[in-house]
Amino acid sequence: MPWHIETDNAECDGYGVVKDATGELVGCHRTRTQAENHLAALYASEPNLEEDRAPGYEPNAGMVAEAERGLAWRDEYGRGGTEIGVARARDIANRRALSLDTVNRMVSYFARHEVDKQGQGWSPDQDGYPSAGRIAWALWGGDPGRTWAEAIANQNRAAGDPPAIVTDIDGTLLLGDSVNQALVQTLDESDAEIIVLTARDPDQRTQTETRLNQIGLEYDELYMVGGEGDDVTAKVAVMRRLLERFDVIAAYENREDIRAAYTDLGVDARAPRSNRAIAEEILARFTRVR
Numbered sequence: 583m584p585w586h587i588e589t590d591n592a593e594c595d596g597y598g599v600v601k602d603a604t605g606e607l608v609g610c611h612r613t614r615t616q617a618e619n620h621l622a623a624l625y626a627s628e629p630n631l632e633e634d635r636a637p638g639y640e641p642n643a644g645m646v647a648e649a650e651r652g653l654a655w656r657d658e659y660g661r662g663g664t665e666i667g668v669a670r671a672r673d674i675a676n677r678r679a680l681s682l683d684t685v686n687r688m689v690s691y692f693a694r695h696e697v698d699k700q701g702q703g704w705s706p707d708q709d710g711y712p713s714a715g716r717i718a719w720a721l722w723g724g725d726p727g728r729t730w731a732e733a734i735a736n737q738n739r740a741a742g743d744p745p746a747i748v749t750d751i752d753g754t755l756l757l758g759d760s761v762n763q764a765l766v767q768t769l770d771e772s773d774a775e776i777i778v779l780t781a782r783d784p785d786q787r788t789q790t791e792t793r794l795n796q797i798g799l800e801y802d803e804l805y806m807v808g809g810e811g812d813d814v815t816a817k818v819a820v821m822r823r824l825l826e827r828f829d830v831i832a833a834y835e836n837r838e839d840i841r842a843a844y845t846d847l848g849v850d851a852r853a854p855r856s857n858r859a860i861a862e863e864i865l866a867r868f869t870r871v872r
Contacts, residue, residue, distance in 0.1 A: 586644040586726045587617045602642045621733045638679030639734055644726025649674035652720030655712050662717025671721035682738060688731040691722055693803045697784040736827075746775040746802075746828035748821065751782065751790070753836035754854040761797045765834060765854050769799060774831060776801040779820055783808035818843045825849075 585608065591598035594610035597617035601608060611617040641649075649671040656662050663671075670688075673680065680688075698719060703710030712720075723730065747769060749755060755762055755778075769776050776799070782790055784806045794801060807816035817840055824830055825847065833844050833851045841851035 585621055586642045587614070587621060587729050588644070602644075617729075621729060638681045639685060639730075640679050641674045641677055641723065642726060642730055645674050645723035645730055646677060648720045648724030648726055649722075652717050652722075652724070655717045655720065659712070659717065662712070662714040663721040664718075667718050667721040670723075674723050674727065682734070685731045685734050688722055688727060689735045690802050692719075692728040692731070693805075695719065697787060697806060700784065743827065743829040744775060745773070745831045746777050746824065747772055748777045748779050748824065748830055748833040748835075748849075750835045750837075750840075750854075751778060751780040751794075754834050755797065755799065756793075757854075762854055766797055766799050769801075775803070775828060777803045777805070777824060777828075779805045779807070779817055779824075779833075781808050781813040781817065782806050813837070814840050814843050818847070821847055821849065 585599055585601055588594070588598045588600050589596075591600060591607055591610075593607045597611045597614050598607050599609035599611070599617055599620050600606065609617070609620045611620060652663065653668070653671050653675065656668065670684075695715065695718065698704065698713070698715030701713055701715050702708055703713030704716050705711065722728075749765070749769060755765060778794065778799075778801050780790070786808075787804070787806060790806065791804065794804070805820050807813070807820060810816040810819075817835075821830070821833070821844060830849050833841075833849050834854050835841050835844065835851055836854055838853075841853065844851035
């Protein structure tokens with residue numbers, strides 16, 4: 583039986599966990615994190631969850647309402663989301679069961695676009711509401727969809743966290759005006775999730791995504807922590823959250839102080855190696871053999 587989180591439930595002065603089918607309040611929590619943990623526990627304890635949802639996972643009422651709102655907004659304002667987002671909204675609005683792969687893509691989408699909440703027009707009291715980012719967020723099921731997807735993803739990670747590799751951009755993937763093709767190739771050939779964690783400002787997201795596409799990097803999530811305090815603290819905070827979801831098998835970072843902080847978290851932190859560095863190592867090895 584699916585559940586969702588409500589922030590305006592008359593019986594709960596906080597974050598309420600509610601049954602979709604009956605509207606019954608099954609828990610009231612002071613913080614969203616507590617409510618999400620409760621939600622995850624409910625899904626994990628559902629006795630016939632796998633049998634009932636063998637083909638996929640049925641969207642809940644909160645997601646359906648958000649998807650319908652997003653589709654209506656897009657028709658009215660002509661902005662927000664891509665064709666993929668529209669297709670996702672239609673699936674959700676029609677209560678089609680979503681595969682685990684789709685659920686994981688939803689988790690990645692919400693993680694990448696959390697920064698959109700900082701933009702003008704996200705809230706009803708702001709000019710430009712609803713912004714393109716707010717409409718796109720609704721198409722993917724909004725906050726109810728994020729909570730739902732993360733709960734299911736967490737449940738399915740119980741047997742072991744998926745592997746991930748974290749990489750910086752400037753001085754790591756990009757070396758001045760050149761591209762570290764050796765690292766890009768290494769990442770693209772990996773079966774792990776590729777997560778980009780950069781100290782660039784969030785307002786550079788569009789340019790950054792364009793540049794990453796230009797260099798051919800196939801990545802899953804992008805975190806931009808510029809403006810969130812010093813780089814070490816900000817990146818470590820994100821890394822801690824990633825370690826709750828992934829088995830981070832490596833992190834590529836050009837700054838020694840950040841690598842040291844990652845190492846303290848138990849992460850295999852590596853300095854980036856360029857094509858030239860690899861060639862010089864091979865040449866040195868060849869010279870030694872002669």
